[in-house]
Structures are given as C-alpha cells and as structure tokens.
Amino acid sequence: MISIALTKGRLEKESVKIFEACGYGIEPLKDKGRQLVFHDTKKDIDYFLVKAADCVTYVEHGVADVGFVGKDTLLESTNRYYELMDLQIGKCGFIVASLPEKDPFKKNTHVKIGTKYPTVAKQYFKEKGMDVEIIKIEGSVELAPILGLCDAIVDIVETGSTLKENGLIVFDRICDISARVIVNKASFRLKKKEILELLDDIGQVIGE
Numbered sequence: 001m002i003s004i005a006l007t008k009g010r011l012e013k014e015s016v017k018i019f020e021a022c023g024y025g026i027e028p029l030k031d032k033g034r035q036l037v038f039h040d041t042k043k044d045i046d047y048f049l050v051k052a053a054d055c056v057t058y059v060e061h062g063v064a065d066v067g068f069v070g071k072d073t074l075l076e077s078t079n080r081y082y083e084l085m086d087l088q089i090g091k092c093g094f095i096v097a098s099l100p101e102k103d104p105f106k107k108n109t110h111v112k113i114g115t116k117y118p119t120v121a122k123q124y125f126k127e128k129g130m131d132v133e134i135i136k137i138e139g140s141v142e143l144a145p146i147l148g149l150c151d152a153i154v155d156i157v158e159t160g161s162t163l164k165e166n167g168l169i170v171f172d173r174i175c176d177i178s179a180r181v182i183v184n185k186a187s188f189r190l191k192k193k194e195i196l197e198l199l200d201d202i203g204q205v206i207g208e
C-alpha cells in the first residue's frame with residue numbers, strides 16, 4: 001500500500017487527470033464533497049488532500065509516501081525528501097511586480113518586498129546584490145504595493161490576470177515553476193517497487 005498527499009486547489013484537478021489517464025481508480029476524488037481521504041478503487045493506494053506546505057510536512061514525516069506539490073512550495077521548504085519527477089502541470093513563474101511607477105530596481109533608498117515566498121525573494125535579491133526588507137504576506141499579495149505596504153512583490157503568476165486587473169506590471173521573471181513528485185526517503189527504500197511502478201505509470205502518461 002502507498003499513500004499519496006495531493007495538493008488541494010489549483011493542482012487538484014490536473015493531478016486527478018493524471019491518475020485517470022494512468023487507469024487508476026480515482027473516481028471517488030472527482031465527486032468528493034468535503035471528504036479528504038480516499039482509497040483507490042483499483043490500486044492499493046490512499047490519497048489525502050492537503051494544503052501545499054502540509055504536503056511537504058506529511059511526506060517528510062512519512063505519513064504520506066508520495067506528494068504532488070508545486071516547486072514554489074518546495075523552494076520555501078527544507079530539503080528532507082526526494083524530488084523525483086516534474087509533473088509538467090501547474091506551470092507558472094516567479095516574478096517581481098509592482099505599479100508601473102514603482103520600479104524597485106530604480107529605487108535608491110530602502111526597498112521593501114512583500115511576498116508569500118520569503119526564501120525565494122531573499123535569495124533572488126541577494127544574487128542581485130540588493131539589500132531589501134522582506135515583508136511576509138499570506139495572500140492577495142497584489143494589494144500590498146497598491147496600499148503602500150511595500151515597493152514591489154515577489155509572487156507567482158499563472159495567467160497574469162491578477163496582476164493586470166490590479167494595474168501591476170512585471171519587472172523581472174525569476175524562474176519557471178511546475179508541480180513535482182516528492183517521495184519520503186525511507187518509503188523510497190522500503191516501497192521502492194511500488195513507487196517506481198507509480199512513477200513509471202505517471203511518466204508514460206505525461207511523456208517523460
């Protein structure tokens with residue numbers, strides 16, 4: 001038996017599609033209501049639905065053998081798992097954005113950056129040789145430069161519509177991100193056959 005922690009929300013539908021294409025018994029997850037744990041109707045697999053950061057926690061603690069989670073979350077986490085596959089779903093990018101008149105690269109005084117991703121933001125500006133103040137925000141990050149909490153934001157952009165609808169523009173694209181398969185280190189030793197079989201099935205479906 002293996003257990004898989006799936007990230008709720010944006011990645012959920014695309015993850016389910018992958019299992020469906022693999023021919024797994026994922027039907028219970030398609031009509032799920034508020035249920036959070038599911039057993040595959042064809043394979044010996046349990047699925048849990050969790051928030052992105054918790055997906056990493058469950059995998060690191062071995063409660064889930066495998067996790068489907070965005071690279072954005074992994075870049076903010078400690079590295080106590082194996083990252084074994086790029087799922088090619090949930091594709092988006094990290095960007096630096098603000099109001100057109102608030103270019104953070106042209107500001108000579110103290111620069112404040114609002115973000116849900118302090119590690120990524122800190123690292124990026126360090127590489128640019130800029131000493132910035134990072135302000136951690138939990139959501140609706142686009143609001144922060146508009147209300148004057150910060151000069152610019154580091155955030156993820158997918159379609160670009162949130163930036164556009166709030167009058168923000170991109171000053172730099174930091175990197176591309178997508179969803180990854182992570183695996184608990186002990187599980188990979190103890191359940192290697194099952195996990196490699198799973199990765200093989202997924203790989204065939206996504207063309208890896």
Ligand code: PRP
Pocket residue numbers: 138139140141142155156157158159160161162163
């Ligand atoms: C993310 C991100 C942006 C938005 C980008 O937020 O922080 O706000 O999605 O997507 P777009 O380019 O397709 O518009 P999310 O929707 O996860 O919610 P949040 O506001 O709670 O952070």
